[in-house]
Amino acid sequence: MFCLILNGNPDPSPFDDYLATFAREMERRGHESKVVDLRSLKLEYCTGCWSCWWKTPGVCARKDAMVDLYPDMVRADLVVWASPLVLGAISSLLKKTQDRFIPLAHPYIEIVEGECHHRHRYERNADIGLIVGPTPADTDEDLDIASCLFQRFSKNTRTKLRLFATTSTPIEEVLHDALTA
Amino acid sequence: MTRLLLNGSPRGKNSNSRLILSWLTQGMAEAGVAEPPVLDLARISELEAQRAAFLAADEVVLVFPLYTDSMPGLVKAFLEAVGTADSAQLNGKRVAFIVQSGFPESIHSEAVARYLARVSSRLGWVHAGTLIKGGVEGIRVMPAWQVARTKAAFIRAGRELGREGHFSDELRARLAGPRTFGPWQLRVLRVVMRTGLLNFYWNSMLKKHNAHARRFDAPYGAAARR
Numbered sequence: 001m002f003c004l005i006l007n008g009n010p011d012p013s014p015f016d017d018y019l020a021t022f023a024r025e026m027e028r029r030g031h032e033s034k035v036v037d038l039r040s041l042k043l044e045y046c047t048g049c050w051s052c053w054w055k056t057p058g059v060c061a062r063k064d065a066m067v068d069l070y071p072d073m074v075r076a077d078l079v080v081w082a083s084p085l086v087l088g089a090i091s092s093l094l095k096k097t098q099d100r101f102i103p104l105a106h107p108y109i110e111i112v113e114g115e116c117h118h119r120h121r122y123e124r125n126a127d128i129g130l131i132v133g134p135t136p137a138d139t140d141e142d143l144d145i146a147s148c149l150f151q152r153f154s155k156n157t158r159t160k161l162r163l164f165a166t167t168s169t170p171i172e173e174v175l176h177d178a179l180t181a
Numbered sequence: 182m183t184r185l186l187l188n189g190s191p192r193g194k195n196s197n198s199r200l201i202l203s204w205l206t207q208g209m210a211e212a213g214v215a216e217p218p219v220l221d222l223a224r225i226s227e228l229e230a231q232r233a234a235f236l237a238a239d240e241v242v243l244v245f246p247l248y249t250d251s252m253p254g255l256v257k258a259f260l261e262a263v264g265t266a267d268s269a270q271l272n273g274k275r276v277a278f279i280v281q282s283g284f285p286e287s288i289h290s291e292a293v294a295r296y297l298a299r300v301s302s303r304l305g306w307v308h309a310g311t312l313i314k315g316g317v318e319g320i321r322v323m324p325a326w327q328v329a330r331t332k333a334a335f336i337r338a339g340r341e342l343g344r345e346g347h348f349s350d351e352l353r354a355r356l357a358g359p360r361t362f363g364p365w366q367l368r369v370l371r372v373v374m375r376t377g378l379l380n381f382y383w384n385s386m387l388k389k390h391n392a393h394a395r396r397f398d399a400p401y402g403a404a405a406r407r
Contacts (some may be wrong), residue, residue, distance in 0.1 A: 038295075041278060045255050047224065047248070050192035054386040057398040058322070062271070074402035087264045087300055096254030101190070106397075107383040111374070114367060116284050122347035137303070145299055146383035148292040156289070 001077040003033040003178060004126070008083035008094025009039075010039055015084050015133040018167045022080075022131070024177055034072065038093050041065035050101035057120055060103045073104060076126040077128035078162060078178060081150065088142035089149070091169055098153070105157065117156050127180060128154045129163040184209075184217035185238035187231070189245030189256040193223035197281060197317050200243040203330050205242065207280075208339020222255050232262045240275040240309070242342065246317070247282035251293045260300060268305055275346060276301055277309035283318030287357040292314070309350035312338060313357045319382045338373075 003026050006032035009015045019035050026033040044062045051061035060066055075077055083094040090098075107117040128151045134143065147164045154161040188207065188229055190196035199219070222245075235241060247395050252260075263271070271302050276299045280290040290313040301308035314335075320328050334356055341348055362370060373379055387393040397404055 006251065026207050045223075046248075046253070047193075047223070048196070050386070051296035055390045055392055057387075057392055057395050058400045059398075064396065071401045075401075086261055088303060089251075089296055089300070092261050093255050093366065095251065095257045098249045098251070099254045101249050103198075104401075108380045109374075111367060112369060113284060114361060122401070123403040123405055124397050142298060145296050149251050149296065152289060152292050156250050 001031050001080045001179075001181075002072075002075055002131075003080060004072050004076040005033065005035045005080040005082055005131075006094065006097060007037050007039075008081070008091045008097065009037075009133070010014050010084075010086075010091050010093050013084065013133075015063065015167060018171075019080075019082055019131065019169055024166055024172055025171055026178065027053040029175070029179070031179070035071075036054070036069065036176075038097055041069075043096060043100070046099040046102060054143060055111050058103055060100065062100075066097075067122075067128055067173060070088075070104070073126065074103075077181075079126045080129035080131055081164070082131040082177070085135060085142060085146065088138055089146060097160055100142075101157075113155075115155070117158060120158065125159045125177075127160045127162045127181070128157070129165075129173070130161065131165045131167070133167045140180075147149045182240060183238045184240045185219050185234055185242075187235070187243040187259075188219055188220040188221045188223070189243055189253055189259070190221075191223050191246075191253050192253060193221040195321070197320050198246060198279075199251075200278060200315075200321055201244050201314075201335050202242070204335035205244075205339040205342070207369065208336035208341075209343040210339075211336070212342040212343025214339075221310045222259050225255060225258070228259065228262055231259065231335075232266075235259075235263050236266055236270045238274070238296060238320070240277075240342075240346070242277045242279065244279040244281065247284070247290050247293065248282055250289065252280075264300075264304060269356060270303035274306045275309045276306045277342060279314065279335075279347065280311060281314045281317040283357065285316040285318070285384040287313040287315050287360050289358075291294075309342070309346060310353060312348055312353055315359075316358075370383065401402070 023033040023035045044064045083090040106121040109116045110121040165174045294311045333388035
């Protein structure tokens with residue numbers, strides 16, 4: 001399997017080491033993995049122009065580092081969204097990147113399990129993982145909210161939230177969840 | 182009292198969030214409140230000035246669209262920027278939120294609304310309430326009669342903020358309906374979907390841009406089965 005890890009850590013810290021260990025262990029088990037340090041990329045904000053939905057379907061109007069990231073996001077079996085918690089939520093760097101997911105979805109609405117959700121543009125969307133680095137100020141409630149936000153994202157993209165971990169979670173546990181389809 | 186309205190839509194001035202803010206302002210005026218300034222967070226180069234205006238205000242309303250099931254990245258960047266201020270500059274500030282979405286059900290926005298209540302408490306703000314409103318996509322291009330009820334509700338929200346300083350539970354509940362669709366509503370919705378009416382807006386925009394034939398394009402991999 002191919003695991004894409006989107007590192008939304010805005011500044012270098014031991015959080016990066018945790019992700020590097022996870023990626024290395026994935027490789028050791030014979031799986032392809034790739035960590036993308038988002039802070040080193042030129043990434044623009046989504047402007048809500050909807051070009052990707054109604055002018056150039058599937059193609060974002062912003063020509064930045066996402067151009068190289070989109071093929072990996074589509075090819076991946078698992079995309080791990082990773083970030084230290086900043087004010088109890090993923091960093092604005094990672095959220096900015098998550099906003100750019102929009103071209104991978106289709107504007108049409110379908111009813112799935114009794115709720116309105118976007119139609120898939122691609123045959124399948126990668127499963128989702130979430131790894132966060134809590135600060136001493138973060139409580140269980142913050143972790144629960146962070147997880148709930150990604151449960152909604154997973155439900156809307158109709159994928160599985162395979163793993164939710166913090167930097168205190170033993171790597172073995174993270175690997176187990178990552179490899180459980 | 183210094184009031185400030187913040188538009189968290191990535192579309193900036195030409196957004197549904199801006200339209201909602203204009204209705205809110207109308208209601209505030211009916212309650213005798215002078216028109217507060219509106220800042221578009223999409224003007225990211227003005228973050229410092231936006232932060233300063235926020236810190237100087239006593240009462241703030243932040244409106245944004247649900248974006249990949251949460252707040253837009255630029256809203257998070259704004260929260261991070263104001264979150265670095267001294268607690269003395271943050272404590273006691275009254276902050277209200279409006280989360281609007283294209284999805285018709287409010288369940289989609291509940292997680293982010295929970296976050297907004299939590300971050301308000303973390304930063305020492307008085308949370309003046311979060312309104313959730315679904316089914317908002319396209320309100321800028323809909324005929325007046327079609328948006329009349331939504332408009333009236335947000336004018337009322339502005340009046341409530343002006344008079345009481347918070348949104349009433351009754352209005353919050355009314356705007357948030359439906360949380361999810363019931364079995365009969367789903368049945369009707371499925372029939373409506375077969376007519377293509379639900380995607381009428383998207384199809385009309387695709388046709389307007391000569392892209393309807395390419396609407397299922399999947400440039401980076403295998404397309405979903407139709």
